[in-house]
Amino acid sequence: MVKRDVYLSDRPLEEAQADYIQLLQQAGAINPGRPELIEVEKAAGRITAGPVYAKVSSPHYNASAMDGVAVRAVDTFGASENCPKRLKMGELVRMVDTGDPLPPGCDSVIMIEDIHFVAEDEFEITSAASPWQHVRVIGEDVVATEMIIPGNHRLRPVDLGGILAGGVTEIYVYPRPRVALLPTGSELVQPGAGLKEGDIIEYNTRVFAALVDEWGGLPIRYDITVDDYGLLKERLKSALDEADVVLINAGSSAGREDYTAELIAEMGEVFTHGVAIKPGKPVILGLVNGKPVVGVPGYPVSAVLGMELFVKPVVYRKIGSVPPARPLADCVMSRKIVSPMGVEEFVRVKLGRVGDKFIATPISRGAGVIMSMIRADGMLRVPRLSEGYNPGDVAPVELMRSLEEVRETTVVIGSHDMALDVLANYLRKIHPGASLSSAHVGSLGGLSALKRGEAHCAGTHLLDEETGDYNVSYIKRLLPGRSMVLLNLVYREQGFIVAKGNPKGITGVRDLIRPDVGYVNRQRGAGTRILLDYKLKEAGMDPGLISGYQREEYTHMAVAAAVASGSADAGMGIRAAAKALDLDFVGVVEERYDLCIPGEFRDLPYITRLLEVMELPEFREEVRSLGGYDLRDCGKIVWESE
Ligand SMILES: Nc1nc2c(c(=O)[nH]1)N[C@H]1C(S)=C(S)[C@@H](COP(=O)(O)OP(=O)(O)OC[C@H]3O[C@@H](n4cnc5c(N)ncnc54)[C@H](O)[C@@H]3O)O[C@H]1N2
Numbered sequence: 001m002v003k004r005d006v007y008l009s010d011r012p013l014e015e016a017q018a019d020y021i022q023l024l025q026q027a028g029a030i031n032p033g034r035p036e037l038i039e040v041e042k043a044a045g046r047i048t049a050g051p052v053y054a055k056v057s058s059p060h061y062n063a064s065a066m067d068g069v070a071v072r073a074v075d076t077f078g079a080s081e082n083c084p085k086r087l088k089m090g091e092l093v094r095m096v097d098t099g100d101p102l103p104p105g106c107d108s109v110i111m112i113e114d115i116h117f118v119a120e121d122e123f124e125i126t127s128a129a130s131p132w133q134h135v136r137v138i139g140e141d142v143v144a145t146e147m148i149i150p151g152n153h154r155l156r157p158v159d160l161g162g163i164l165a166g167g168v169t170e171i172y173v174y175p176r177p178r179v180a181l182l183p184t185g186s187e188l189v190q191p192g193a194g195l196k197e198g199d200i201i202e203y204n205t206r207v208f209a210a211l212v213d214e215w216g217g218l219p220i221r222y223d224i225t226v227d228d229y230g231l232l233k234e235r236l237k238s239a240l241d242e243a244d245v246v247l248i249n250a251g252s253s254a255g256r257e258d259y260t261a262e263l264i265a266e267m268g269e270v271f272t273h274g275v276a277i278k279p280g281k282p283v284i285l286g287l288v289n290g291k292p293v294v295g296v297p298g299y300p301v302s303a304v305l306g307m308e309l310f311v312k313p314v315v316y317r318k319i320g321s322v323p324p325a326r327p328l329a330d331c332v333m334s335r336k337i338v339s340p341m342g343v344e345e346f347v348r349v350k351l352g353r354v355g356d357k358f359i360a361t362p363i364s365r366g367a368g369v370i371m372s373m374i375r376a377d378g379m380l381r382v383p384r385l386s387e388g389y390n391p392g393d394v395a396p397v398e399l400m401r402s403l404e405e406v407r408e409t410t411v412v413i414g415s416h417d418m419a420l421d422v423l424a425n426y427l428r429k430i431h432p433g434a435s436l437s438s439a440h441v442g443s444l445g446g447l448s449a450l451k452r453g454e455a456h457c458a459g460t461h462l463l464d465e466e467t468g469d470y471n472v473s474y475i476k477r478l479l480p481g482r483s484m485v486l487l488n489l490v491y492r493e494q495g496f497i498v499a500k501g502n503p504k505g506i507t508g509v510r511d512l513i514r515p516d517v518g519y520v521n522r523q524r525g526a527g528t529r530i531l532l533d534y535k536l537k538e539a540g541m542d543p544g545l546i547s548g549y550q551r552e553e554y555t556h557m558a559v560a561a562a563v564a565s566g567s568a569d570a571g572m573g574i575r576a577a578a579k580a581l582d583l584d585f586v587g588v589v590e591e592r593y594d595l596c597i598p599g600e601f602r603d604l605p606y607i608t609r610l611l612e613v614m615e616l617p618e619f620r621e622e623v624r625s626l627g628g629y630d631l632r633d634c635g636k637i638v639w640e641s642e
């Protein structure tokens with residue numbers, strides 16, 4: 001099949017969303033299915049197809065609400081401390097337990113604690129009982145014929161109790177819409193399969209299945225379809241026979257084997273191909289045989305966003321409902337966020353509460369980085385007609401974690417070290433409500449974040465060329481007059497990360513200017529970058545002669561990954577990063593990595609909890625096992641401002 005040119009449209013998001021729902025409504029494609037009768041005890045999470053009325057009252061008889069004696073209130077009148085009244089067991093004075101029917105003629109219950117027995121069958125009371133005291137009258141909870149639950153209501157566990165109390169055991173709910181999930185792409189392999197170059201693990205439709213289930217739909221996952229127009233057409237046909245909604249994953253953009261839009265257009269109608277959002281642009285919104293068919297982009301983040309923005313409303317409508325709005329919180333931007341005009345961008349952010357502000361720090365924006373969805377606490381929408389935000393700007397963020405959790409998060413901004421990940425892990429283990437979020441902006445970036453009040457502490461390893469000491473002179477210069485402490489986390493080996501077996505024979509900085517050596521650098525402001533520059537200066541070398549000096553990565557692991565991929569021969573970083581990817585390492589120095597903490601935070605749980613973790617032998621052991629770490633001063637204050 002020869003592909004024609006593909007021009008994606010740039011429709012504004014709200015317009016594309018509203019139009020799609022309207023067109024589907026007109027086509028009758030998102031009407032809820034015919035209600036089905038199911039057992040109440042299996043109905044949690046389902047949507048009621050109509051109101052549920054009580055068949056019986058609850059209680060359906062007058063019931064004693066306490067253990068004690070049932071009486072006629074009039075028989076107790078006149079009783080007081082000074083003038084106790086005696087009652088004898090009989091027809092109208094009878095022992096009852098909680099829940100027992102009130103004996104005929106009785107209208108009141110006296111609690112056993114308020115009774116003083118004077119004989120086997122006679123007792124004294126010192127106050128009168130009022131009529132209907134401690135009695136649960138008929139219908140106190142539910143009155144027969146009363147509406148217990150309205151229609152179009154998602155049933156919660158307590159709702160089941162109310163419905164059953166009302167004597168109802170079966171109810172009508174909307175059927176869960178069947179959503180067919182079609183993964184496409186010749187490069188896809190099933191999870192767990194052996195991988196060769198070019199293989200991609202198929203996980204998107206697994207994520208989709210869990211989402212559809214969460215929204216109330218019934219996912220039907222199909223086998224992978226290779227990139228073949230005819231095969232895809234067959235799949236789509238059988239999916240349309242079986243399901244109410246069909247999702248085709250990938251093949252949505254302009255590639256040579258991107259058939260989705262063409263196929264939907266051939267078999268039905270494409271309303272929209274291309275929405276002005278990032279990620280997720282190439283989404284396809286269509287209709288075939290009266291059923292919604294959505295082409296969801298292949299990249300995992302684009303895919304999840306496509307699901308949230310276009311498929312979720314369809315699934316909800318099919319069960320007579322609309323998606324609940326995500327809660328929002330106003331947050332302060334910690335970094336500059338540049339976003340193209342004309343596109344609504346969805347930026348994943350980490351959140352933390354520092355002082356009285358919620359701080360948002362953007363994380364990876366790549367559409368292929370599923371980890372960004374895992375790490376994110378929130379989603380910042382940069383509107384279509386905005387070019388982004390400056391540090392300090394306030395904007396609403398959609399919460400992906402509760403504010404309560406965010407409040408219990410220690411925010412570390414600065415240089416990256418793998419010991420921080422281990423610290424985060426043990427922190428959650430011993431304080432399950434707490435967490436640590438780290439943003440990697442380099443040591444200097446971390447100190448700037450402290451200056452702006454956007455972090456509880458900063459990871460830093462800045463070498464002072466003059467004194468050979470770490471961090472102190474930088475803090476004095478960047479945060480003058482502020483009360484600060486330096487808490488040591490680790491000493492670690494820095495050096496060159498090189499390929500296994502060190503094939504280029506790199507032994508020190510002098511090798512970096514060799515024409516056959518490609519370097520990968522760290523970003524400006526990173527302690528590791530400063531260390532390299534210092535070493536170059538020491539050796540009297542011109543950085544301009546190093547091929548790859550301009551190539552910047554943000555973490556040790558990213559540098560190691562560049563070496564592992566073969567796109568660079570060497571990069572400066574920590575031994576643990578080399579070890580993690582089974583690379584070789586040429587040691588250069590041992591350096592001190594500290595957490596710089598503003599004095600006002602040092603006694604807050606954000607910090608004291610970290611100190612607790614640093615004392616744990618298993619934490620220390622795990623960090624040591626990463627390789628290249630010495631924890632001799634871990635948890636010690638190594639410097640304090642006057
Ligand atoms: N020339 C152009 N190229 C691309 C454009 C464009 O407009 N012009 N758009 C880019 C954007 S934006 C996106 S998003 C992707 C969309 O790609 P497709 O929907 O066509 O999907 P594929 O190219 O087949 O796959 C992309 C990528 O997604 C991953 N993938 C796919 N399926 C799965 C799955 N089931 N599980 C996990 N991961 C999956 C995989 O990494 C693929 O490499 O196109 C850009 N290109």
Ligand code: MOO
Nearest residue numbers: 279280281302367
């Ligand atoms: O728009 Mo694509 O969905 O960014 O990756």
